[in-house]
Amino acid sequence: MNAWGPKYPKSALLEAYQLYGGTPLFDVDHAREQSPLYTCRLTIPAVHTPKGGFTESCFVATSRSKKGAEHSAAEMALCFIASRGLLPAPINAPARHAQTLSGCLPRIVVDEVHCLSFLEVSLASQFTTRVG
Numbered sequence: 001m002n003a004w005g006p007k008y009p010k011s012a013l014l015e016a017y018q019l020y021g022g023t024p025l026f027d028v029d030h031a032r033e034q035s036p037l038y039t040c041r042l043t044i045p046a047v048h049t050p051k052g053g054f055t056e057s058c059f060v061a062t063s064r065s066k067k068g069a070e071h072s073a074a075e076m077a078l079c080f081i082a083s084r085g086l087l088p089a090p091i092n093a094p095a096r097h098a099q100t101l102s103g104c105l106p107r108i109v110v111d112e113v114h115c116l117s118f119l120e121v122s123l124a125s126q127f128t129t130r131v132g
Contacts, residue, residue, distance in 0.1 A: 003090035009074035013044075016078070016087060020047045024077065028066050037062045040069035044077050052084050 005012070013024055022045030031037040042059045057080060061072035081087045 003075070009071045009078055013074040013077055016081065017045070020045075020049070020086075022047075024074075026070050026073070028069060030066075031062075036064050038064070038066045038069040040066075040073040042070075042073035042077055044081075047081070047086065049086060051086060053086070054080070054084055 003009075007015070010026070017024055024045070025043045027041045027043075029039050029041075031039060039060065039062045042061070044057050044059075046055045047053045057077070059073045059076040059080070061069050061076060063069040063072055078087060079090065082089050
């Protein structure tokens with residue numbers, strides 16, 4: 001079992017979008033022949049609900065396997081959606097981080113996930129808000 005229950009992150013994300021409408025787009029590239037890494041760029045459509053929402057967002061992950069890159073990017077997207085209160089927090093997220101990305105990121109970093117700058121800015125503003 002992983003953080004999102006018995007389903008893999010990609011499956012959990014696709015099921016969430018059956019409720020929201022729209023389809024996440026996974027674009028996987030293989031790195032240069034010398035490098036055994038795959039890079040997945042995941043674009044999730046905007047979501048607008050009475051509980052909140054977000055604009056179209058992108059996540060980038062790298063892994064030694066295509067499936068690993070896809071699942072890592074999907075996990076980032078699920079954490080992002082959970083931080084907006086639109087999905088339950090991951091099973092193993094500490095209670096104090098239940099609605100933030102910081103509860104998800106330490107596990108994702110292991111898979112060499114690299115976030116786009118808008119997400120980094122979002123995280124920086126969360127930490128600034130907490131400290132200030």
